[in-house]
Amino acid sequence: MTKNLLCLFFALFVFNFHQSKNKIEKYEFFCDTLAPANVAVTNISHIEATVSWANDPNTTNYVVEYRPVGNFAWISPLTPTGQNFVSLSGLMPCTAYEVRVAKICNNVSGTWSPILIFNTKLNYCTSEAANSVIMHTSNVTVTPSGATPMISNSAASLYTDYRSDASRKVYLIWDSVNNEISVTKSGAVNPNAAFVTVWIDFNANGVFETSEIILNSTGASSNISNGQFAVPSLASVGGNIACSVTMRVVFSNTAVANGCGTFGYGEVEDYDVYLTGSSELSVNDLHHPKEITVYPNPVSDILFIQGILSEEHYKIYNSAGQLVSEGNSQNKTVNVQHFTKGVYFIQIKDRENITRLKFIKK
Structure with a gap:
């Protein structure tokens, strides 16, 4: 009898031990090491960005790595427990970065997500006209104080992005005055009476603000709207010569408040503007010989x-x-x-x- 009880006790002990061990193992390995899904980079500016990913309720810890594209060492910022995003700061302006994210399961890093590449350059709202047949912009000229003008002749379009055109880049100097801009209005239906509004995103925040309007013409007897403007002494984040901000030219039949959205008749054009503290760095025709x-x-x-x-x-x-x-x-x-x-x-x-x-x- 005693022998049978001992055997039963031993069997129950072994059973409970294995059950407990299975529960522990199940608990410890409840998370997985699969790559996080939906990795995205948002809120990109010249020097900051936010990396986010799909939250896994069974995973509380993640590791994020980023670096400039190329043969650089990975940088791993602190990612708070239970958080499915991390803010990156102190980035280099106008630089391509790559980023990846992995889960941490039982103190072991899992599979990395596919590398995502982003550029630290400003993104702007979209804008265009619905019709440019009856009136459009035929010339935009910016003449920096004491420097060579940027002259942009163009045909009719709803929207044209000239920011990649090396011959149409604008170079301005901090704290400069008497810079000039002119916009020529063309078309079959009295374009002189239409609106011309030009912004330069001086503070490099990606928004065309009222304080950044350098030309605002609500109508004129001439087909040319022109004016003078100054460049703030603290224009642009860091004043990085490699980073441009955008000049947006809107020619429209109705007033446009913030340089965004679609309107009836006219045209929208975007240009790169480089801001610097040195006149030597504002030379218009920059050459980059391939052999150097x-x-x-x-x-x-x-x-x-x-x-x-x-x-x-x-x-x-x-x-x-x-x-x-x-x-x-x-x-x-x-x-x-x-x-x-x-x-x-x-x-x-x-x-x-x-x-x-x-x-x-x-």
Whole structure:
């Protein structure tokens, strides 16, 4: 009898032990290591972005990694427990970044989500006319104070994005005055009486605000609307010469409040505007000869310049447009070991061209 009771007790003990172990194992492995779904990047600005993903109720911990596109080390910001998004800050303007997300299950990182690439450049609202046949913009000219004008002649269109056109870029200097703009109105039905409104997103927040209107014409006897404008001394985030803001030109039969949306008759045109503190960096016709390059990029100490003579004069500017170094290259090299980490622009001047290239000091 006693032997039977001992056997029963032992059997119950083994059964309960396995049941408990199975419960523990089930609890410990209830999460999974599959890649998070719906990874997205939103709220992108020159220096910030938000990474988000689909929340898994069984997963409380995630790891996020991001870096500039290229052979860079991954950066992993702190992701609070139970949170399915993380804010990235201190990003380099006008830079392509890649990002990925993974679950953490039992202190083990799971499968990475597919790499997502985003660019730290402003996105703007859309706008266009419904009809440009009876009136449209035929010329936009911006003349920076004391500099070469940007002249843009065009045919009728509902909307044209000229921001990728190197010949139509506008270069303005902080705190400058007496900059000029003119817009020529064309069409078959009295275009002179229509509205012309031009914004430049000086504060680089992606919004066309009333304070950023540089031309506002509600009607004129002439087919040309023109005026003068000043550039704020603190225009643009960081004043990064590699980053542009947008100038939006709206020619419309009705007043447009914020440069967004669709209206009846007219045309919309967008242009890149570069803001800087140096007149030398505002030269309109920038050339980037393909044969001139710099490497390694990013660089730790010695920057090599390929495609120049042994000695060429150079100037190096930081991301705020400030001159930080100047001299002649030595054996096609420049020593940048003493530079702090960040984005820089080297200007190389030979007998015919001015070449400007971006590099990163790591």
